[in-house]
Amino acid sequence: MSQxxxxxxxxxxxxxxxxxxxxxxxxxxxxxxxxxxxxxxxxQGQPFVIPTAYGRVNDTLYIHGSPASRMLRxxxxxxxxxxxxxxxxxxxxxxxxxxxxxxxxSVVVFGTATIVEDPEQKLAALKAFTExxxxxxxxxxxxxxxxxxxxxxxxxxxxxxxxxxxxxxxxVDDETDYQLPIWAGEIPLKLTATTPIPDSRLHPSIKLPKYxxxxxxxx
Amino acid sequence: MSQxxxxxxxxxxxxxxxxxxxxxxxxxxxxxxxxxxxxxxxxQGQPFVIPTAYGRVNDTLYIHGSPASRMLRxxxxxxxxxxxxxxxxxxxxxxxxxxxxxxxxSVVVFGTATIVEDPEQKLAALKAFTExxxxxxxxxxxxxxxxxxxxxxxxxxxxxxxxxxxxxxxxVDDETDYQLPIWAGEIPLKLTATTPIPDSRLHPSIKLPKYxxxxxxxx
Numbered sequence: 537m538s539q540x541x542x543x544x545x546x547x548x549x550x551x552x553x554x555x556x557x558x559x560x561x562x563x564x565x566x567x568x569x570x571x572x573x574x575x576x577x578x579x580q581g582q583p584f585v586i587p588t589a590y591g592r593v594n595d596t597l598y599i600h601g602s603p604a605s606r607m608l609r610x611x612x613x614x615x616x617x618x619x620x621x622x623x624x625x626x627x628x629x630x631x632x633x634x635x636x637x638x639x640x641x642s643v644v645v646f647g648t649a650t651i652v653e654d655p656e657q658k659l660a661a662l663k664a665f666t667e668x669x670x671x672x673x674x675x676x677x678x679x680x681x682x683x684x685x686x687x688x689x690x691x692x693x694x695x696x697x698x699x700x701x702x703x704x705x706x707x708v709d710d711e712t713d714y715q716l717p718i719w720a721g722e723i724p725l726k727l728t729a730t731t732p733i734p735d736s737r738l739h740p741s742i743k744l745p746k747y748x749x750x751x752x753x754x755x
Numbered sequence: 756m757s758q759x760x761x762x763x764x765x766x767x768x769x770x771x772x773x774x775x776x777x778x779x780x781x782x783x784x785x786x787x788x789x790x791x792x793x794x795x796x797x798x799q800g801q802p803f804v805i806p807t808a809y810g811r812v813n814d815t816l817y818i819h820g821s822p823a824s825r826m827l828r829x830x831x832x833x834x835x836x837x838x839x840x841x842x843x844x845x846x847x848x849x850x851x852x853x854x855x856x857x858x859x860x861s862v863v864v865f866g867t868a869t870i871v872e873d874p875e876q877k878l879a880a881l882k883a884f885t886e887x888x889x890x891x892x893x894x895x896x897x898x899x900x901x902x903x904x905x906x907x908x909x910x911x912x913x914x915x916x917x918x919x920x921x922x923x924x925x926x927v928d929d930e931t932d933y934q935l936p937i938w939a940g941e942i943p944l945k946l947t948a949t950t951p952i953p954d955s956r957l958h959p960s961i962k963l964p965k966y967x968x969x970x971x972x973x974x
Contacts, residue, residue, distance in 0.1 A: 571846075571857070572841055572857070572859070574793040574795075574804050574841070575804070576793075576795040576804035576837075577802050578800075578802050581797075581835075582835055582837070582865070583795040583802055583835055583836065583837045584795060584837050585794070585837045587839060587841040589857060617802065618795075618802045618804045619804070620793055620805070620806060622791055624790055624946070627889060627948075627970075630896070631896060632896055632897040632898075632899070632903075633881060633885050633892075633896050633897065633899055634899050634900075634903040634907070636884075636885060636888065638791070638888075640791070640806065642806050644804070646801070663852075666852050669846055669855065669857075670846060670848065673848065673855075676938075677851055677852050677937055678852065678853075678932055678935060678937070679851075680851070680852055680853050681853075684851075684853040706952065706954045706955065707954055713897055714956055716897060717960075718895055718896055718897070718961070719895075719953070719961050719962070719963055719964055719967060720953070721951055721953040721957060722951065723889075723948050723949075723951050723952075724948070724949045724952065725946055725947065725948055725949075725972075726946070726949060727946055728946075729846075729942050729943070729944055730942075730943045730944075730945060731943070732940055732941065732943075733940050733941045733942075733943065734940040735939040735940040735941075737933055738939055738940060739936070741936075742936055742937070742938050744938055745938055748942065751942055753944075
């Protein structure tokens with residue numbers, strides 16, 4: 537329950553260009569490892585937080601969906617948005633309840649999303665979505681056709697205002713608590729891919745590609 | 756990239772009492788398996804989405820942190836909040852880029868958070884945080900002392916307006932795409948605990964408890 541390094545601490549917003557490559561690389565790495573972002577926006581005075589997939593191309597984050605989705609209909613009006621990606625790396629078990637914590641890496645992005653109208657940029661964004669989920673997939677599958685392209689709304693969000701936050705390492709206990717006979721340390725957590733499940737209609741002659749059998753989220 | 760079942764679809768808000776036990780149980784199960792929630796709120800007209808730990812007691816969700824945290828300072832004013840918990844269960848690989856999707860379970864809670872003032876309820880919430888992260892831990896560790904209790908702000912959010920959403924199963928392709936020689940199916944994902952890392956100051960005589968060595972998030 538340590539608050540000093542916890543995810544609930546204030547996120548200081550800074551502009552990317554003001555920072556070193558190290559922090560920029562950290563932001564990229566977290567965004568590239570994550571699979572789901574949480575998009576926060578205001579509709580009719582009410583906050584919404586919706587999980588969705590995303591992709592990144594350089595300093596642009598893309599989200600997409602049906603033009604009928606409330607989230608996308610709302611966001612395309614050009615309102616403020618907050619997009620957060622969180623990776624959970626471990627549980628931190630301290631000797632006191634109070635100093636329990638979690639190891640995590642998170643990125644918070646503020647900005648205004650805009651519709652991607654340019655067909656080439658839109659296709660590049662769709663490729664980024666697929667390749668973000670599983671590298672090597674885009675070139676193997678059927679590309680989007682005209683109705684699919686028209687039926688997908690793509691929004692872009694600049695990574696200009698993005699910040700990373702993370703906690704690593706073991707517990708930090710009160711000095712007097714170190715003598716307590718309590719196990720303390722970290723339980724590392726990772727998102728693991730288990731055995732792929734073939735589609736029930738998959739033709740038996742089709743072999744599992746290497747990029748699927750060796751899938752791992754961690755670099 | 757299928758939108759029909761994607762996380763970006765509109766979340767219909769319904770009230771718990773109007774629904775069957777099945778959906779209520781689903782909401783509980785998702786909340787109890789998750790470790791991090793994303794709290795959405797509005798501050799100075801801007802949406803924020805902050806990841807944080809949480810706990811559940813019956814129909815109440817608890818979040819906590821330092822009284823100095825911007826999120827908690829803002830939320831204790833009694834403003835609208837949206838709390839979302841998302842569990843990622845798998846990648847759905849279709850034969851077309853368009854029908855790629857993800858299997859997931861999510862809960863979205865709307866409401867107004869209020870400060871927990873009652874000392875007994877506060878302690879019960881703190882116990883719920885610890886036990887939520889790792890069952891069996893609370894009784895083993897040092898309990899919060901008076902300064903720690905005073906230095907922790909606990910907010911409660913009723914689960915009255917909560918809804919669950921999920922996608923399961925394999926890809927759904929266009930009929931004409933089933934003949935394509937492309938592997939299709941699901942890559943299941945799970946959050947896995949790896950070997951616990953003892954704290955560097957842990958006394959060698961302290962053995963790893965069973966509830967840590969056998970830790971698993973999935974029930």
